[in-house]
Amino acid sequence: MSSADTLQRFSFDHTDIRGEVTHLHLSFQEILKRHTYPKVVARALGELLAATSLLSANLKFPGRLTLQIRLTGSITLLQAETDEQGQLRAIARYADDVDETALSVTDGQMIITIEPDDGQKYQGITAIEGGNIAAAMEEYFTQSEQLDSRFWLVCDGEQASGLMLQKLPSSHAKSEDPDAWDRISHLGSTVRDDELLHLDNETLLHRLYHEESLRLYPSSSVRFFCTCSKDRIGNALHQLGYDELTNIVAEQGKIAVTCEFCQQSYAFDQVQIDELFPEKSLQ
Numbered sequence: 001m002s003s004a005d006t007l008q009r010f011s012f013d014h015t016d017i018r019g020e021v022t023h024l025h026l027s028f029q030e031i032l033k034r035h036t037y038p039k040v041v042a043r044a045l046g047e048l049l050a051a052t053s054l055l056s057a058n059l060k061f062p063g064r065l066t067l068q069i070r071l072t073g074s075i076t077l078l079q080a081e082t083d084e085q086g087q088l089r090a091i092a093r094y095a096d097d098v099d100e101t102a103l104s105v106t107d108g109q110m111i112i113t114i115e116p117d118d119g120q121k122y123q124g125i126t127a128i129e130g131g132n133i134a135a136a137m138e139e140y141f142t143q144s145e146q147l148d149s150r151f152w153l154v155c156d157g158e159q160a161s162g163l164m165l166q167k168l169p170s171s172h173a174k175s176e177d178p179d180a181w182d183r184i185s186h187l188g189s190t191v192r193d194d195e196l197l198h199l200d201n202e203t204l205l206h207r208l209y210h211e212e213s214l215r216l217y218p219s220s221s222v223r224f225f226c227t228c229s230k231d232r233i234g235n236a237l238h239q240l241g242y243d244e245l246t247n248i249v250a251e252q253g254k255i256a257v258t259c260e261f262c263q264q265s266y267a268f269d270q271v272q273i274d275e276l277f278p279e280k281s282l283q
């Protein structure tokens with residue numbers, strides 16, 4: 001069975017170790033076809049999207065999780081977002097003369113933001129210098145969450161996949177297998193890029209862990225979806241104030257806004273600007 005555009009959890013019996021594996025194909029293609037990213041940027045975004053998909057399993061409530069990498073080189077921002085339904089979107093900011101050879105994730109910050117629809121926003125920031133996105137994820141979880149984690153992320157420019165292992169804090173007496181973390185994370189590190197990209201989950205996990213007692217949970221689907229809408233853009237425009245917006249329409253005929261994530265264009269004429277300020281029509 002194909003594992004394309006899915007996220008699947010697994011765990012190891014009698015241990016505190018859990019894992020996840022994700023594959024993005026059409027969901028990644030939908031993001032790529034809206035931009036002409038240089039290859040190095042597309043691959044980096046693919047890896048970040050795979051990481052974001054892996055983290056979406058932590059969203060147990062309606063809300064949004066954003067993963068951001070800020071760097072000082074020719075790629076300055078990589079950002080991917082998901083919600084509790086596995087809906088993904090992403091953007092990148094980079095210089096025109098971006099170095100095409102390789103992305104160096106050093107001298108930067110990893111920022112994870114979780115925004116429940118209903119509740120307190122959480123943000124964690126970690127300085128990163130591991131050299132790649134998987135190392136940055138591991139640094140983040142060690143430093144910010146005190147959780148031993150391993151990430152393997154791969155993107156060939158067409159599709160992206162990710163594998164994660166995490167050692168949960170031992171809540172109850174499960175330490176009958178004290179070597180489990182070393183053994184299971186070592187086996188994880190034997191995964192090859194082509195295996196992670198192309199094998200379905202059952203075959204992949206059997207190859208890595210056929211001697212372990214692994215429990216595989218039902219998979220969920222992931223897809224591209226942009227949360228932009230005319231209402232949301234209208235709310236953002238509203239902050240500029242009625243006079244400013246009316247001046248722009250007078251000069252330019254309309255206000256045109258393009259969503260940075262999905263390239264959808266939205267236009268507002270004077271009638272629609274007036275509708276953003278219902279209190280004005282009462283005067």
Ligand SMILES: [Zn+2]
Nearest residue numbers: 226228259262
């Ligand atoms: Zn959009």
